[in-house]
Amino acid sequence: xxxxxxxxxxxxxxxxxxxxxxxxxxxxxxxxxxxxxxxxxxxxxxxxxxxxxxxxxxxxxxxxxxxxxxxxxxxxxxxxxxxxxxxxxxxxxxxxxxxxxxxxxxxxxxxxxxxxxxxxxxxxxxxxxxxxxxxxxxxxxxxxxxxxxxxxxxxxxxxxxxxxxxxxxxxxxxxxxxxxxxxxxxxxxxxxxxxxxxxxxxxxxxxxxxxxxxxxxxxxxxxxxxxxxxxxxxxxxxxxxxxxxxxxxxxxxxxxxxxxxxxxxx
Numbered sequence: 191x192x193x194x195x196x197x198x199x200x201x202x203x204x205x206x207x208x209x210x211x212x213x214x215x216x217x218x219x220x221x222x223x224x225x226x227x228x229x230x231x232x233x234x235x236x237x238x239x240x241x242x243x244x245x246x247x248x249x250x251x252x253x254x255x256x257x258x259x260x261x262x263x264x265x266x267x268x269x270x271x272x273x274x275x276x277x278x279x280x281x282x283x284x285x286x287x288x289x290x291x292x293x294x295x296x297x298x299x300x301x302x303x304x305x306x307x308x309x310x311x312x313x314x315x316x317x318x319x320x321x322x323x324x325x326x327x328x329x330x331x332x333x334x335x336x337x338x339x340x341x342x343x344x345x346x347x348x349x350x351x352x353x354x355x356x357x358x359x360x361x362x363x364x365x366x367x368x369x370x371x372x373x374x375x376x377x378x379x380x381x382x383x384x385x386x387x388x389x390x391x392x393x394x395x396x397x398x399x400x401x402x403x404x405x406x407x408x409x410x411x412x413x414x415x416x417x418x419x420x421x422x423x424x425x426x427x428x429x430x431x432x433x434x435x436x437x438x439x440x441x442x443x444x445x446x447x448x449x450x451x452x453x454x455x456x
Contacts, residue, residue, distance in 0.1 A: 192217055192262040194296035194455040199267050199287065202372075203338040204301040204327075205232050206365045206411035207444035212264065213239040214441075215448070219262040224248045228268035231369055235411065251294060262455075265295065271372055277308030284309060285319070292320045299451035300326040301444075303337040310334070325451035327443050335443055338366065342408040342439045352438065359402045360395070360429065364411030367419035392427045403429040408439045 200208045209232070212221065221243040223229065223236075236243060243266070246256050251265065269287075273280045284302070291298060304310055309326065313334075316324035327335045329345020339361045340349040352361075362370075403424040405417070412419075424431035 192219075192452050192455055193260060195258060195263045195265060195294070196451055196455060197265040197267055197291050197295040197298045198301060199269060199284070199291070199298060200301035201269055201273075201305075201338065202228060202231055202271050202369055203363075203365045204303075204341060204444075205235065205268070206363070206408065207327075207341060207441065208266070208301050209235045209239050209241065210410050210441055211444055211448040212241055214445075215452075217262060219264050220244070220259060221264045221266065222246055222251070222256060222258075223266045224251055224268070226268060228270055231365075232266075232268060252290065254294065262452075267291070271369070277306035280305055280308035281312075284312070285315065288316065288320060288324060292322055295322055296456075297322055297451055297454045298324045299448060300324060302326060303335040303340055305337055323451075323454040325447055325454060327447045328450075329443055330446070339363065339406065341443050342406065342410075342441070344440050344442045348438065352434075356402075356404060356434075358399050359404045359432075360400050360423075360427075361404050361406050361434075362420050362423060363406045363408050364413065364416045364419075367405075367416060367423055368412050370419075370423055388426060395427050395429070400427075401429060403427070403431050405431065405433040406439065407434065407436075408441075410441070 198208055221241060223243045223245045225245050225247050250256050273283055284300070288298060300309070300312070302309055312326060313324060327341050329335055329347070331345065331347075333346055335341045335345060336349060340346060342363060343349045343352060403420065405420045420431055423429070
């Protein structure tokens with residue numbers, strides 16, 4: 191039986207994998223959600239999955255004001271999508287937040303990829319700088335997944351195979367399609383562009399050679415609006431919408447990494 195406090199630090203684009211891990215794990219656990227401004231898309235997914243949780247302000251967690259029990263406790267701490275804007279900023283901020291969480295947890299699970307190499311070496315740094323273990327999503331070969339598309343493809347090899355077969359395409363997972371308007375504000379491709387200027391976004395994508403948007407069905411997240419969100423995206427940017435054939439995606443990387451994070455609780 192698992193015991194201890196596992197803190198899930200998650201990017202909103204990988205919150206579907208986090209919800210999947212929580213809902214598919216049959217072990218009894220107490221789930222605590224830290225209230226901040228990054229949970230808007232997560233809340234309906236927790237409700238839809240039937241996941242029971244308690245909400246507390248972030249400050250209560252860091253003040254040790256949440257009465258945790260002796261069993262398995264999961265703390266959900268959602269991160270700001272804007273951390274992706276600069277890999278160096280992501281690196282420094284995630285490290286700072288990990289150090290802030292370290293005295294209050296027994297282990298951390300990072301729902302992130304390398305994200306422009308911003309988190310390259312995060313595991314080595316954590317072993318040297320932290321008291322408690324940190325797990326990040328890895329493929330079957332033990333490599334940190336590159337980004338939020340690499341994760342549902344179960345790693346780098348399959349991701350490279352996809353990129354070679356389907357070049358010049360924007361890939362849309364359910365979370366990415368649902369959160370695109372927010373996420374695009376922080377992409378380096380669109381740095382300095384007025385967030386309300388759709389015509390400029392469209393021109394930049396055209397100049398970058400994007401001609402298609404691909405629906406990448408992971409089976410997770412907001413399935414009710416997935417097709418609609420993909421169609422809106424493609425129409426807005428003048429892209430042809432295509433769909434990735436079956437057999438590419440799985441939850442293996444997230445499942446494997448979540449199991450490793452639980453095991454690290456000891």
